[in-house]
Amino acid sequence: MSENIPIQEIDPYVQRAQEAFLNFRQLTIKQRAVLMHAVADEIEALGAELISAAQSETNLPEARLTGEKARTVYQWRCYADALVHSNVLPVQIDTAIPDRTPPKPDIRKAYTGLGVVVVFGASNFPFAFSTAGGDTASAIAAGCAVIFKAHSGHPKTSAIMANAIEHAVEKTGMPSGLFAAIATHGATGGQYLVKHPLVKAVGFTGSLYGGRTLFDLASQRPEPIPVFAEMGSVNPVFLLPERLATRAEEVATQYAGSLTLGVGQFCTNPGIFVAPNNAELPRFLDTLKTQIEQVAPAAMLHPGIAASYHKNKTDLLAQAGIDILVAVDETTPQTHGNATVATVSAQEFLANPKLSEEVFGPFGLVVTYDTPTEALAVANQLEGQLTATVLAEPTELEHHRELIAALADKSGRLLFNGFPTGVEVCGSMQHGGPYPAATDSRFTSVGPDAIKRFARPISYQNWPDELLPDELKNTNPLGIWRTVNGKLTQTQID
Numbered sequence: 042m043s044e045n046i047p048i049q050e051i052d053p054y055v056q057r058a059q060e061a062f063l064n065f066r067q068l069t070i071k072q073r074a075v076l077m078h079a080v081a082d083e084i085e086a087l088g089a090e091l092i093s094a095a096q097s098e099t100n101l102p103e104a105r106l107t108g109e110k111a112r113t114v115y116q117w118r119c120y121a122d123a124l125v126h127s128n129v130l131p132v133q134i135d136t137a138i139p140d141r142t143p144p145k146p147d148i149r150k151a152y153t154g155l156g157v158v159v160v161f162g163a164s165n166f167p168f169a170f171s172t173a174g175g176d177t178a179s180a181i182a183a184g185c186a187v188i189f190k191a192h193s194g195h196p197k198t199s200a201i202m203a204n205a206i207e208h209a210v211e212k213t214g215m216p217s218g219l220f221a222a223i224a225t226h227g228a229t230g231g232q233y234l235v236k237h238p239l240v241k242a243v244g245f246t247g248s249l250y251g252g253r254t255l256f257d258l259a260s261q262r263p264e265p266i267p268v269f270a271e272m273g274s275v276n277p278v279f280l281l282p283e284r285l286a287t288r289a290e291e292v293a294t295q296y297a298g299s300l301t302l303g304v305g306q307f308c309t310n311p312g313i314f315v316a317p318n319n320a321e322l323p324r325f326l327d328t329l330k331t332q333i334e335q336v337a338p339a340a341m342l343h344p345g346i347a348a349s350y351h352k353n354k355t356d357l358l359a360q361a362g363i364d365i366l367v368a369v370d371e372t373t374p375q376t377h378g379n380a381t382v383a384t385v386s387a388q389e390f391l392a393n394p395k396l397s398e399e400v401f402g403p404f405g406l407v408v409t410y411d412t413p414t415e416a417l418a419v420a421n422q423l424e425g426q427l428t429a430t431v432l433a434e435p436t437e438l439e440h441h442r443e444l445i446a447a448l449a450d451k452s453g454r455l456l457f458n459g460f461p462t463g464v465e466v467c468g469s470m471q472h473g474g475p476y477p478a479a480t481d482s483r484f485t486s487v488g489p490d491a492i493k494r495f496a497r498p499i500s501y502q503n504w505p506d507e508l509l510p511d512e513l514k515n516t517n518p519l520g521i522w523r524t525v526n527g528k529l530t531q532t533q534i535d
């Protein structure tokens with residue numbers, strides 16, 4: 042990986058990536074899958090050096106990093122397999138009907154990579170949402186070349202991962218320059234990449250501010266390009282009265298665990314908890330307080346994230362109507378996140394949009410509602426979310442249909458009686474959501490469907506068979522599933 046290069050040295054990387062893309066796009070999905078499995082093998086073979094670099098750069102514990110590494114390896118394999126076996130970039134063929142009036146042409150549609158993709162990763166997932174993370178894997182799967190803008194929070198980790206990908210590119214004889222990670226000075230280098238005429242798409246995971254800035258820049262280019270930005274979210278949890286009555290302590294314990302997991306540094310952290318203001322509520326709050334008090338402050342990802350946590354939390358706690366329920370060890374060093382929970386009435390919450398902003402870290406706001414109408418108003422006021430959760434007894438759900446519909450409108454993933462912090466890598470996962478959770482709610486950044494973001498369809502009309510991409514040839518040389526004249530089949534066309 043290149044070290045902090047000045048802007049004027051960026052161009053050759055983009056040029057090489059473009060040349061690599063032009064060669065790479067000639068290859069079949071099976072050849073792309075071979076590369077992806079090789080990347081998985083290279084990452085899997087990385088040992089203590091990777092984990093200790095990430096530990097020292099992010100303060101994340103070894104067990105968490107080991108798990109994240111396995112997830113990252115799995116992502117490459119899973120996306121490679123989906124590319125070849127599951128029709129993730131669907132192929133459609135409608136054969137000609139020459140004797141129809143007017144004659145119907147032969148039309149065949151397949152996908153091609155968008156071109157050079159610039160990827161920005163987040164600090165809180167140094168493997169799974171960074172250099173060799175889901176955006177890089179899905180862009181390569183789509184047939185694109187990738188330039189990764191290394192995160193300033195974990196440069197050594199990024200360099201090790203970049204080497205692993207570059208080895209795999211070399212070992213499998215793929216075009217050199219297909220992947221490059223570069224460290225650039227501050228925001229300027231990344232912004233230069235987004236504006237570069239040879240760059241055709243951007244993948245981003247990180248803050249709302251960063252994602253929105255890059256989205257605006259990309260839209261203002263003479264040739265606008267898509268920015269698939271997955272950003273922050275407060276992941277509201279709505280507790281209904283019967284569930285509170287039957288399981289106040291259990292729910293409080295689970296909430297405390299989810300809120301403080303990884304020092305609260307998850308994009309799916311449940312930052313807002315909406316609960317009924319009734320006689321059962323004190324049981325929930327008492328247990329929540331007790332549980333949170335047991336969570337020792339821990340070092341956050343880097344001093345900048347910790348400083349933002351303390352500032353944003355202090356600003357929020359200074360708002361009208363906020364009462365602190367629990368704040369663990371206020372004397373904790375500024376580099377550490379101390380779990381804090383505050384309460385506010387739905388009325389105050391509805392009057393102040395600042396209270397719905399993400400405080401990245403172990404901070405929870407319990408919003409108490411007096412009536413179902415108030416709970417619905419809170420849901421309607423929220424912006425787009427990665428997740429929304431309903432905690433309820435099955436029997437009470439029918440009385441809250443409007444609330445559930447409102448939450449479905451606001452979120453990419455709707456959970457029932459669970460907590461949102463874990464994000465499974467699988468075909469049915471939606472990790473995205475209406476703005477500002479993401480810039481395009483039609484797509485996911487986790488699961489094989491993430492590949493779709495970086496590919497575009499192209500139709501070939503009446504084209505000679507031998508000049509078609511392999512996916513579209515009559516003999517179906519790749520043996521893939523295709524929709525031929527409306528039917529899904531693996532058979533060849535006679």
Ligand code: NAP
Pocket residue numbers: 161162163164165166170190191192193194226227228229231232246247248249250251252254255271272273274307308309346399401427472478486
């Ligand atoms: P961040 O500060 O936005 O940084 C992400 C990347 O974007 C970094 O490489 C950063 O460059 C770059 N960047 C940020 N602002 C930029 C700008 N104005 N111009 C050019 N480049 C810019 O995010 P973070 O602090 O690493 O991550 C924490 C945030 O990510 C939280 O809000 C969390 O909720 C969110 N997140 C979301 C997801 C998801 O899937 N939705 C997953 C994980 C995290 P530098 O390295 O040079 O600063």
